[in-house]
Amino acid sequence: MNDDLWSAIGDPTRRTMIDLLLAGGSGTATTLAQELPVTRQAVAKHLAVLDRVGLVTGRTAGRERHYQIDEAQLAKAVAQLNAVGASWDARLRRIKRLAEAIERKRDRDG
C-alpha cells in the first residue's frame, strides 16, 4: 500500500485538479488556478505533490510548466482503491456461500 499516493489524492482540491487535467489534457498552475477557488501559488504546491508521487508529469514550455496526468500511475491508484471495496464484496459472497451451506446441512440433518 502506498500511503503517499493515497494522501496525494486524498485532498479534494487535488482531486478536482486531476479531473481538470483529465478533461483538458494538460494545464499549468495559471490555467488551473483560473478554475479553482485557490491561488496560483497554492495550485503550484498541489502540482508538486502530485508530481512527487508520479500522478502528473510536467515539462517546461516557455515561461510555464505544463502538466498532464500520468494515466498508468492514476490507473494503479484507482485499482488499489477499488481493491479495498471489492475485496469486501468477495469476502461477503464467501460468507453468504458458507452460511447457506451450513444452513442447508443443518436442515438436512434435522
Next chain:
Amino acid sequence: MEYGSIERDILVEASPDVVFDVVSKPEHVQEWWPDEARFEPVPGAPGELLWRDPDTGETMAVEMTVVEVDPPKRFSFRWVYAEPDRTGPSLLVTFDLLPADNGTRIRMTETGFREMGWEIAVLEEAYNDHVTGWDKYIPALGAYVDKR
C-alpha cells in the same frame, strides 16, 4: 455526502445464529478470509490474521482485537493498526445481523479510514466515477475501432 467508511449489505439465506458463527468463529473466518485466524471471540481478546505466501513460504501476520460479541446480532473487531502492539489508529469492522425474510441481512461497515489519513473510502467513491467513465468510453472506442 461523507464517505469515511465502506458499507456493504448482503442477504443470506441462513438464520442469524448460523451467520453469526460464520463471521465470528476463527475456524469459519479462515474459510472466507485469511489462511489462518487466531482469536477468541471474546471482547478485548487480541488475535492475529495470517496469510501464507505459497511461493516463498513466508507468513504475514496482521494484528487484530475483538471488540464486540453480541450473538446473534453484532460482531466487531479492529485491525490494520498504524502502530505495533495494537496501538494507534486502526480500522473497525462491524457485522450487524438483521433477521430478514428467509434469512439474515448482513450489514458490514469498515470505518477509521479518515483517522488513518488514507481517505480510502472517499477516494474509492470519487474514482469509481472515473472507472465508470472508462467503462463507458472503452467499449465505445472498441466499437469505433471495429468499424474501421
